[in-house]
Amino acid sequence: MPKRLRLTRRFAAAMTEDGYRRLRRFAEEAGLEEGEALSFVFENLDGITDPTGLSHRLRQFKADLAERRA
Numbered sequence: 001m002p003k004r005l006r007l008t009r010r011f012a013a014a015m016t017e018d019g020y021r022r023l024r025r026f027a028e029e030a031g032l033e034e035g036e037a038l039s040f041v042f043e044n045l046d047g048i049t050d051p052t053g054l055s056h057r058l059r060q061f062k063a064d065l066a067e068r069r070a
Contacts, residue, residue, distance in 0.1 A: 005036065005039070007035050007036070007039065023037060023038065024042075
């Protein structure tokens with residue numbers, strides 16, 4: 001029997017405008033609500049990311065983040 005989707009955890013999240021637009025587009029394309037889309041991404045993170053590519057993009061994001069904060 002499949003596990004029932006219950007969105008029981010809520011948290012305030014700050015996102016960049018680009019990130020939020022991408023989340024909304026992904027949710028719309030997938031036919032999901034935004035919370036369901038976030039749950040999908042985090043529940044399946046290992047399967048939808050390339051570990052090498054993820055670490056590279058994370059380093060890039062951190063470098064950009066440092067520049068944005070300055």
